[in-house]
Amino acid sequence: MRADNTQHLITAAKHRHELTRAKTIRALRELDDVGTAVTFETVARKALVSRPWLYTQPDIRAEIGRLRGLDRQKAEPSIPSRQRSSDPSLRRRLESANSRNRELAEENTRLRRQLAEALGRLRTAGLHDLDGPAPDPVPTRRSSVSIGPR
Template sequence: MHADNSHHLIAAAQRRHETTRAKATQALRDLDREGGAVTFQIIAQKAQVSRSWLYTQPDLCAEIRRLRDLQRGAIGAPLPASQRSTDESLRRRLEVANARVRDLTAENQRIRQQLEHALGRLRASTTAR
């Protein structure tokens, strides 16, 4: 009877799986960082894996779809991850824009009041003649 060496096969399969996942993850990170288009086909080619295998990996599949959808929503070429706005910076820009709108509204109101007074004086001076 031969010794059971199946644990070597199992370990080799596990290492191959981990290596394949690492390659796919790295390809995904590289494309995102560079701002390249993220699709299942491109990731599969860069990582040298099959597209069908990518679809069987729920976390990788979800990340590819998320990045792809992000890029589809963007106009023009996709931005690299380092150039994308953070939620905090977008909030800050919105706060600044809202403050500017408030300032312009107040200035507009002051100018309207000045115009009302000027028109009132003009009317008073023309009716007094």
């Protein structure tokens, strides 16, 4: 009578199953990191496994579904999930931008007020032509200059 080798076969099958799962999870991560669209087809091709096998693995199937949902929600190029901004982070950036806008608006108001005051002082000083050079308080006579070859 032959020896019972079923335990060795079971152990080998479990080992092969775990290797296949690890290879599939690694493929999922690589596809997501690169920004490639994650579908059952791309994962199966990358991991060298069959699509039907992917459907029998609940956790892998759920992760593919989650990543597919993220891909459908965005129109811009794919960004790996670990690099995507969180909602609290985006809110903080928006608050910061709004705060900076308020500061700049206040600075504009202050600078316009200062400019108006400076223009008012120039007008009261009698300098009405603000576009041209300031008039000389004491006119000086300039020497004549000849234009021509030297």
